[in-house]
Amino acid sequence: MLWKDKYNLGVEQIDAQHRELFRRVSDFLEVLRSSSSWEERVGKVNETLSFMKDYVITHFRDEEAYQIQIGYPEYDAHKQTHDDMVSYVAQFAAEYEQKGYDEKLIQQFAGKLLAWLIHHVAADDQKIGAYAKKKGV
Amino acid sequence: MENVLYKPFFNATREVFQLMLDISNITDKPLCVDGVCYPAGNVDIAIRVIGDMEGMVVYHFPKETSLKIVKIMSGGMEFNEVDEFVASAMGEIANIISGNVMSALSTQDITCDILPPEFIAPETIADASAKYKFVSGMQICSEIGDIDLNILLNVKSGAEKA
Numbered sequence: 245m246l247w248k249d250k251y252n253l254g255v256e257q258i259d260a261q262h263r264e265l266f267r268r269v270s271d272f273l274e275v276l277r278s279s280s281s282w283e284e285r286v287g288k289v290n291e292t293l294s295f296m297k298d299y300v301i302t303h304f305r306d307e308e309a310y311q312i313q314i315g316y317p318e319y320d321a322h323k324q325t326h327d328d329m330v331s332y333v334a335q336f337a338a339e340y341e342q343k344g345y346d347e348k349l350i351q352q353f354a355g356k357l358l359a360w361l362i363h364h365v366a367a368d369d370q371k372i373g374a375y376a377k378k379k380g381v
Numbered sequence: 382m383e384n385v386l387y388k389p390f391f392n393a394t395r396e397v398f399q400l401m402l403d404i405s406n407i408t409d410k411p412l413c414v415d416g417v418c419y420p421a422g423n424v425d426i427a428i429r430v431i432g433d434m435e436g437m438v439v440y441h442f443p444k445e446t447s448l449k450i451v452k453i454m455s456g457g458m459e460f461n462e463v464d465e466f467v468a469s470a471m472g473e474i475a476n477i478i479s480g481n482v483m484s485a486l487s488t489q490d491i492t493c494d495i496l497p498p499e500f501i502a503p504e505t506i507a508d509a510s511a512k513y514k515f516v517s518g519m520q521i522c523s524e525i526g527d528i529d530l531n532i533l534l535n536v537k538s539g540a541e542k543a
Contacts, residue, residue, distance in 0.1 A: 245456045245457070246455065246456045247456075248403075270456065273455060273458065276466075277455075277458055277466070348465045349465075351464060351465035351466040351469070352465040352466070352468075352469040353469070354466055354469075355451070355465065355466040355467060355468065355469030355470035355471075355472075355473070356469045356470065356472065356473045358451075358454055358455060358470055359401070359454060359470045359473035359474050359477070360473055360477075362400075362401050362454055363397070363400065363401055363473075363477050366400040366401060367396075367400050
């Protein structure tokens with residue numbers, strides 16, 4: 245299980261979205277890392293990738309709206325981190341499609357995504373929760 | 382300068398191990414970079430540094446340690462070989478540690494940036510070490526194995542503050 249309770253920020257809307265995001269990443273990894281042939285998996289991999297990708301954008305948008313709502317002082321830097329990730333994902337998706345759904349490319353993408361996501365939620369996002377708590381919002 | 386670099390790299394690695402892997406008991410020991418020679422089959426990643434300091438930091442993740450790291454991060458999935466997924470995850474960890482160090486150094490008025498991770502042949506470290514003035518290394522020891530950090534940097538003229 246990818247999700248850990250220590251990732252909770254204490255902001256119900258964001259925590260619920262993080263849990264959902266981790267669930268979708270987990271589904272994606274389960275299919276991606278299963279032992280059946282690539283030809284058998286690729287359709288399901290692409291489906292779970294698309295499902296996860298859409299949710300990343302939704303979640304980033306909502307989390308940024310929350311940061312504005314509470315006057316989070318590190319909003320600009322945090323948004324830039326989100327924007328950089330969205331650009332990376334879009335760039336990867338274009339190359340993946342262009343190269344005919346290459347397995348090595350998506351394995352590479354998934355390894356980076358997993359490490360990035362865990363660090364982002366366990367480190368960067370925790371600062372939002374700490375600020376909200378300090379401000380009593 | 383070695384002291385200015387050693388501690389931030391150790392602290393950043395320790396923080397990343399705690400946050401991402403829930404491993405808090407880690408120790409360090411200095412490592413001699415000159416002549417270092419790693420066997421193939423592991424994950425060797427260079428993070429190039431530009432700005433007030435220029436050069437690279439090479440991370441050596443042994444195969445077994447890399448497999449344990451991705452197992453923890455993935456919530457228990459089994460990995461048997463260092464494939465694209467595993468190598469890329471190690472690259473991102475090296476990227477995160479290095480990025481955190483650059484942020485820490487900026488508070489000491491040392492401005493540097495990093496480039497995306499590059500996977501390198503292990504002999505690159507020994508070949509490169511002669512080109513750099515500040516050469517330092519550390520081995521980070523933990524319950525999931527040891528990782529080595531080889532720091533190979535030059536300070537741009539006029540930028541040496543420490």
